[in-house]
Amino acid sequence: xxxxxxxxxxxxxxxxxxxxxxxxxxxxxxxxxxxxxxxxxxxxxxxxxxxxxxxxxxxxxxxxxxxxxxxxxxxxxxxxxxxxxxxxxxxxxxxxxxxxxxxxx
Numbered sequence: 001x002x003x004x005x006x007x008x009x010x011x012x013x014x015x016x017x018x019x020x021x022x023x024x025x026x027x028x029x030x031x032x033x034x035x036x037x038x039x040x041x042x043x044x045x046x047x048x049x050x051x052x053x054x055x056x057x058x059x060x061x062x063x064x065x066x067x068x069x070x071x072x073x074x075x076x077x078x079x080x081x082x083x084x085x086x087x088x089x090x091x092x093x094x095x096x097x098x099x100x101x102x103x104x105x
């Protein structure tokens with residue numbers, strides 16, 4: 001996996017105020033992944049998230065769905081393994097980023 005240099009974007013949250021700052025990664029096959037970097041909201045305790053890399057192609061079809069993305073699996077760069085994103089903000093943050101990154105159908 002390689003981080004896309006000099007790319008940082010912000011996505012407006014689906015529910016609530018603020019934005020999610022994210023970066024992009026690419027694997028050896030050209031597959032794109034998103035990683036959340038910062039929860040931009042004016043509060044003393046912003047929602048948390050994992051540092052996992054989530055596949056754009058795996059979850060893209062769910063971006064306009066009314067249903068939540070349940071138990072998204074992402075790549076952990078530290079352990080070099082796939083893990084379920086066990087933070088309850090990951091599904092909503094992922095949907096917000098995908099809606100920002102990809103055009104509507």
